[in-house]
Amino acid sequence: MINHKLTTPEIQDFIAKNLQLSIHDLILKKQIFEGVSNKELAEQIVGRNKAKKKFPFLDKEGILFPPHISLEQASSQTTAEYKAGLMKGKKLLDLTSGLAIDAYFLSNRFEEATLVEQNSSLLELVCHNWNIMNKKAVFINNDLQNILSQISENFDWIYIDPARRDTLNRKKFLLEDLSPNLLEIQDRLLEISENVMVKLSPIIDLKYLTQNLKQLVEIHIIAVRNEVKEVVCILSKKPKNLVFKCVNLESTELVFDFEYSETDDIHSEYSYPEKYLYIPNNAVLKSGAFDLVSNRFNIKKLHPNTHLYTSDMLVENFPGRVLEVNIISNKKEITGQQFNIISKNYPLSPEEIKKKYRIKDGGSDYVIFTQSKDKKIILSNANLAKNKN
Numbered sequence: 273m274i275n276h277k278l279t280t281p282e283i284q285d286f287i288a289k290n291l292q293l294s295i296h297d298l299i300l301k302k303q304i305f306e307g308v309s310n311k312e313l314a315e316q317i318v319g320r321n322k323a324k325k326k327f328p329f330l331d332k333e334g335i336l337f338p339p340h341i342s343l344e345q346a347s348s349q350t351t352a353e354y355k356a357g358l359m360k361g362k363k364l365l366d367l368t369s370g371l372a373i374d375a376y377f378l379s380n381r382f383e384e385a386t387l388v389e390q391n392s393s394l395l396e397l398v399c400h401n402w403n404i405m406n407k408k409a410v411f412i413n414n415d416l417q418n419i420l421s422q423i424s425e426n427f428d429w430i431y432i433d434p435a436r437r438d439t440l441n442r443k444k445f446l447l448e449d450l451s452p453n454l455l456e457i458q459d460r461l462l463e464i465s466e467n468v469m470v471k472l473s474p475i476i477d478l479k480y481l482t483q484n485l486k487q488l489v490e491i492h493i494i495a496v497r498n499e500v501k502e503v504v505c506i507l508s509k510k511p512k513n514l515v516f517k518c519v520n521l522e523s524t525e526l527v528f529d530f531e532y533s534e535t536d537d538i539h540s541e542y543s544y545p546e547k548y549l550y551i552p553n554n555a556v557l558k559s560g561a562f563d564l565v566s567n568r569f570n571i572k573k574l575h576p577n578t579h580l581y582t583s584d585m586l587v588e589n590f591p592g593r594v595l596e597v598n599i600i601s602n603k604k605e606i607t608g609q610q611f612n613i614i615s616k617n618y619p620l621s622p623e624e625i626k627k628k629y630r631i632k633d634g635g636s637d638y639v640i641f642t643q644s645k646d647k648k649i650i651l652s653n654a655n656l657a658k659n660k661n
């Protein structure tokens with residue numbers, strides 16, 4: 273049950289003015305307001321601070337926040353907006369509403385939205401928040417399995433963001449361990465909807481998805497500022513060749529997309545580093561399409577297990593970083609200086625490298641410790657003659 277006292281102007285004002293307060297100290301203090309525990313205040317302060325970074329549209333007076341776990345499980349505004357751009361229609365069914373960050377943005381693309389959530393207090397809180405934002409939906413507090421067995425209407429899209437933790441709060445990754453178990457319900461989902469979008473963990477195995485999800489037509493690998501946040505699958509009643517899309521949001525990098533079949537029977541050329549070095553973004557790396565990157569951009573790979581590429585001519589619009597590099601033949605050139613360190617397919621970690629060569633982290637120059645086809649190499653984009661002084 274929502275404690276409605278939390279929404280009074282006095283308490284909302286306290287929350288807004290005390291966002292920097294130590295939560296630990298607040299909980300140990302004598303109760304500040306009658307009818308509202310300090311723990312409840314702390315939860316709202318944590319939520320409001322989280323909203324500022326992760327879903328700023330909820331950083332508003334009167335909005336209420338749930339306990340930590342539901343904040344953590346919610347999508348960010350950035351990824352929710354991206355997913356909303358992939359769908360449109362008349363009727364949306366979100367079977368795992370949670371804090372409804374996704375539902376908020378997805379529902380903007382539909383005439384009607386239905387939100388299902390098993391956790392009654394969480395759904396009550398979402399209803400309260402949507403009321404404040406003057407946003408409409410049908411809210412259903414039930415187990416989605418019951419809804420799936422009862423429902424007879426058809427939807428344009430179903431959205432599912434399964435809970436990825438078990439009852440002991442341990443993280444789960446396989447489809448059959450999630451709540452709901454997608455493998456059990458996927459047939460039913462496509463009976464009542466034209467399309468289904470499923471959000472999954474960024475570390476899920478993509479091959480496993482292609483082998484276990486039926487009528488899978490798209491896989492989106494979504495990174496934000498080069499950190500892979502979500503793997504999103506689209507299932508459709510209409511058969512289509514499976515397409516992968518790798519995006520790096522909040523960057524200027526272009527989408528890297530390809531048909532799954534394009535990855536068959538292609539091979540990279542290998543080369544010792546040439547003038548330019550290409551480091552694909554993490555969404556592209558997650559796709560595993562290493563040879564396709566080489567073929568598509570006409571650049572050579574350094575080594576079968578080093579997913580770095582090289583060319584003499586500059587390739588524009590590469591989905592990742594491009595550096596002009598020199599090979600370091602004398603390690604003294606980098607010892608004791610300041611660099612950003614990249615270690616890929618090299619026996620030492622960046623921490624070990626820093627220690628060994630007394631390198632200070634940071635600055636604008638990079639050193640890359642890696643391997644070409646036949647030997648270990650060190651590359652730098654720095655003009656080291658300049659650094660020596």
Ligand SMILES: C[S@@+](CC[C@H](N)C(=O)[O-])C[C@H]1O[C@@H](n2cnc3c(N)ncnc32)[C@H](O)[C@@H]1O
Binds near residue numbers: 345367371390414452
């Ligand atoms: C990962 S969260 C969803 C977060 C949401 N997409 C958002 O952006 O805020 C998953 C939610 O699904 C709900 N859920 C899991 N299994 C369910 C079931 N069988 N029936 C209804 N809801 C369920 C959980 O209670 C949880 O709130």
